[in-house]
Amino acid sequence: MGTRWFLVLFTVFYQCSFVVQGKILVNQPDFVKTCMITKPREEFRNCSTNSVQTLFYEIPKGNEDIGLQVLDPLKVPVVKILQGGGGPVAVNASLTDVTVIGFGNTKIVMNFVDPETYDFYTKLHLPRMRIDGKYELLGRILVIPLRGKGSCWFDAKDLDIHVKSDVQMREQDGFHFFNVTAVHVKFTVGGLKLHMGNLFDGIKALEESTNAYLNANWRPVAESLNPILSKTIEDIMLEILQKVFDNIPADYFLGDIAENDKRKALLKTSQQP
Ligand SMILES: *[C@@H]1O[C@H](CO)[C@@H](O)[C@H](O)[C@H]1NC(C)=O
Numbered sequence: 393m394g395t396r397w398f399l400v401l402f403t404v405f406y407q408c409s410f411v412v413q414g415k416i417l418v419n420q421p422d423f424v425k426t427c428m429i430t431k432p433r434e435e436f437r438n439c440s441t442n443s444v445q446t447l448f449y450e451i452p453k454g455n456e457d458i459g460l461q462v463l464d465p466l467k468v469p470v471v472k473i474l475q476g477g478g479g480p481v482a483v484n485a486s487l488t489d490v491t492v493i494g495f496g497n498t499k500i501v502m503n504f505v506d507p508e509t510y511d512f513y514t515k516l517h518l519p520r521m522r523i524d525g526k527y528e529l530l531g532r533i534l535v536i537p538l539r540g541k542g543s544c545w546f547d548a549k550d551l552d553i554h555v556k557s558d559v560q561m562r563e564q565d566g567f568h569f570f571n572v573t574a575v576h577v578k579f580t581v582g583g584l585k586l587h588m589g590n591l592f593d594g595i596k597a598l599e600e601s602t603n604a605y606l607n608a609n610w611r612p613v614a615e616s617l618n619p620i621l622s623k624t625i626e627d628i629m630l631e632i633l634q635k636v637f638d639n640i641p642a643d644y645f646l647g648d649i650a651e652n653d654k655r656k657a658l659l660k661t662s663q664q665p
């Protein structure tokens with residue numbers, strides 16, 4: 393997005409409740425479809441896209457075996473945002489008792505696993521995502537100084553999300569596992585409605601006009617919040633992906649890891665001077 397950023401400090405403190413310990417699935421579940429990474433690129437990409445879509449029909453319901461909580465609705469106890477600097481957004485905010493609705497309708501537009509690095513490249517589409525919670529906010533969005541504490545909601549539609557997941561393949565107990573070490577998210581929204589209750593200690597006229605202004609200017613508002621939201625989505629996704637891939641062997645997703653590693657090793661030898 394076009395906005396230039398001048399961040400002095402930008403941290404999201406994120407604390408999630410995926411505390412349940414999972415366990416390694418020793419049998420391949422129905423919701424995991426195997427693809428062959430040594431197949432031609434387009435064929436593998438198609439297979440992989442379908443496979444991840446099948447996974448996404450299942451995981452939002454939650455899965456006790458791998459210790460994954462329900463993702464739709466997703467409950468997040470606390471999201472804290474601390475941001476200083478001279479960008480379009482300078483806020484200290486916290487969201488508590490957060491409920492996120494919408495992941496159950498995730499459409500996987502594309503998924504690809506890089507055969508050299510095993511990094512994932514994923515494009516997702518969410519028709520709608522709604523966030524409800526209690527907020528506490530002090531700062532500025534666009535040019536508006538904001539102060540408030542109360543309940544809020546954000547309702548976004550048509551989110552297109554591009555995700556790159558950094559992955560290291562590791563081996564354990566005779567299986568391969570995707571060790572997801574970082575997630576990089578970029579996204580756009582097709583529309584945003586929001587409401588923050590009890591802004592300015594409940595001075596109603598100010599609260600209503602501010603909410604009306606933010607909604608009328610949803611596009612620059614969404615753009616200015618984009619880095620904060622991207623970071624928040626990254627933190628949430630990393631937690632979910634680690635939960636999924638720490639417990640489901642990579643061999644169920646890719647049926648030819650050994651063959652691919654052999655191919656890579658051969659290629660490396662043949663490239664040596
Ligand atoms: C991949 O999927 C696209 C769109 O569904 C299709 O047009 C194409 O033929 C498929 N390619 C292969 C190699 O299966």
Ligand SMILES: *[C@@H]1O[C@H](CO)[C@@H](O)[C@H](O)[C@H]1NC(C)=O
Nearest residue numbers: 475476482483484530531532
């Ligand atoms: C946010 O909090 C930090 C550290 O507590 C503080 O230095 C900064 O001035 C605060 N910014 C705003 C906009 O309140």
Ligand SMILES: *[C@@H]1O[C@H](CO)[C@@H](O)[C@H](O)[C@H]1NC(C)=O
Nearest residue numbers: 560562563570571572573638
């Ligand atoms: C995953 O990779 C990171 C970074 O290399 C490493 O610190 C961590 O120990 C690995 N996790 C496992 C379970 O091997």
